[in-house]
């Protein structure tokens with residue numbers, strides 16, 4: 252006990268005890284100070300916040316982009332010790348003073364010629380500029396029009412991960428914030444005036460900014476007169492008619508279905524319209540493996556009010572389905588039993604994927620009804636222009652293309668002579684003015700035509716550019732890739748030049764590059780091939796008369812609606828420096844294209860025939876297998892029957908045996924019982940015999956005794972015989 256006290260004493264009493272108390276006092280004091288600090292800081296921030304006006308901007312909405320651009324241009328970043336860099340907005344804001352690129356750090360900034368030479372060497376070189384942005388979860392202070400703004404970039408806490416921008420300012424009214432947003436919008440629009448923004452849907456159901464492209468001039472699209480004007484006027488008219496729609500209770504949506512041959516300008520026209528109306532393009536690829544009903548509905552709900560929603564290659568999603576009801580009939584007829592087995596038989600898009608299912612995932616659950624609901628269900632955005640393109644109108648479900656969903660239909664056909672001439676005029680520069688402006692003015696019918704589609708009433712308009720249909724331009728564009736084979740006269744070691752199909756990719760300079768054999772003196776170099784010459788530089792401007800003559804010649808050589816505009820463009824690109832050669836050589840090109848098509852057609856037919864035969868073979872094999880399988884099944888059934896019969900027989904036999912066994916047992920038992928009975932009887936009989944014998948013996952004895960008695964009676968008195976009789980009786984009992 253004393254030992255325990257001595258242990259505790261230093262802790263509670265004396266000098267040691269006072270140090271613990273002091274320590275506790277310190278803890279209490281520290282806790283009080285910290286609590287006071289926190290309370291005062293929260294009270295202060297509450298007090299300060301009550302003076303702040305805060306605006307929140309979500310990345311899903313336009314003002315976020317405006318403000319991010321505005322912020323990226325703030326000079327404060329030059330002094331800031333924390334910021335984020337991005338090249339994402341290289342299209343917009345890349346030339347701002349607050350961005351930087353390699354060219355800002357050249358060794359000889361004072362010598363502009365140094366840079367120009369570099370640029371000349373690599374024309375079209377992409378110069379990426381980096382811009383500053385506010386960092387995440389950090390508060391930045393920016394001075395704007397006499398106010399200090401507190402800018403904070405973060406994410407929504409609802410789990411969506413959407414970026415948010417919060418801007419707070421000490422002010423009595425929110426005027427300063429309004430001014431800020433309007434200024435940011437103005438600056439953004441000033442930047443965006445020559446560009447359109449392209450957003451692609453991602454697998455999380457969000458729109459991702461993908462690209463910023465230069466607007467395409469409407470004049471660069473060569474379509475039959477009136478078509479462009481009709482579409483543009485209709486779209487403009489729609490965007491102005493929100494009240495008209497609201498008054499009549501009609502959903503404020505407009506759909507355009509552009510259908511027709513590939514390479515006829517569908518996508519280009521949408522691009523040009525977006526530029527003209529200053530709308531961004533939101534693209535959904537319905538053939539994406541991740542697309543599902545719910546993702547699409549989410550995406551449609553997140554489309555901004557004024558934009559172009561583009562569903563490209565709508566038919567790709569419906570390769571199997573022609574109508575909602577008999578979606579698979581056609582294909583199932585075509586396919587063998589094996590293939591049929593693999594199909595899920597459902598209507599809509601998933602079935603279509605499975606045919607191409609090698610590359611596409613099975614997780615896709617997009618159905619036609621899901622698509623329809625997403626397009627005009629309650630969650631679908633209003634005010635958007637829906638553009639859908641397809642190469643195969645016949646593959647679309649009528650429900651999808653009905654008015655209300657697709658109000659205006661425009662058919663795109665192969666190039667007419669008129670288009671060929673316009674394309675030629677667009678392609679080659681004229682001395683008179685800008686080549687784009689050289690497009691022949693649309694005839695007066697344009698305005699009358701446009702009237703059909705430009706009414707503010709939602710009407711279904713069917714436009715046909717020309718009556719006939721011709722094959723795709725794939726063949727022609729394919730053939731327009733010239734391959735010059737190495738010739739014996741080529742310099743040793745020089746590779747045969749490969750010409751890209753697209754002129755954008757051709758970046759050859761007129762100055763010959765130093766090459767092996769360039770210093771040869773004994774032999775002259777072979778002449779430069781025509782195709783090389785043609786691709787080396789652009790054509791000199793032509794006077795309008797010559798241009799008109801050449802354009803007509805070109806158009807004369809192009810057969811009506813046989814080649815797509817893209818194919819003609821490909822041909823012109825090959826002769827971009829030689830308008831005369833382009834006009835003179837068009838007939839030859841047409842001939843070679845036809846030959847090429849013929850060859851491709853033949854090859855295709857051969858391939859198809861081969862495939863058909865293989866399919867038939869497979870079908871036959873499958874049928875044989877099926878028959879074998881059936882035969883086997885039949886045999887198995889028979890075997891089963893026999894087995895059953897055998898089992899029944901066995902059962903019967905067993906039962907009989909059982910019965911037999913029980914009879915035998917019974918007989919044995921009976922025999923045993925009989926034997927026992929007989930034994931008992933025998934015993935009884937024996938006993939009877941014994942008894943009889945004994946009785947006889949006794950009788951004999953009695954008799955003898957009687958005889959003796961009678962003999963003795965005669966000798967003795969009667970009273971002596973009584974005990975003998977009694978003894979005999981006792982022996983019997």
Ligand SMILES: Nc1ncnc2c1ncn2[C@@H]1O[C@H](COP(=O)(O)OP(=O)(O)OP(=O)(O)O)[C@@H](O)[C@H]1O
Pocket residue numbers: 471472473474511512513514515516517518519520640641642663816817818820
């Ligand atoms: N009518 C046209 N006017 C001007 N250029 C055209 C026209 N048609 C096609 N082109 C040119 O051909 C190329 C392909 O055109 P675009 O992609 O617009 O065709 P598309 O009809 O959308 O084809 P697809 O159906 O295969 O998507 C582009 O480079 C475009 O400039």
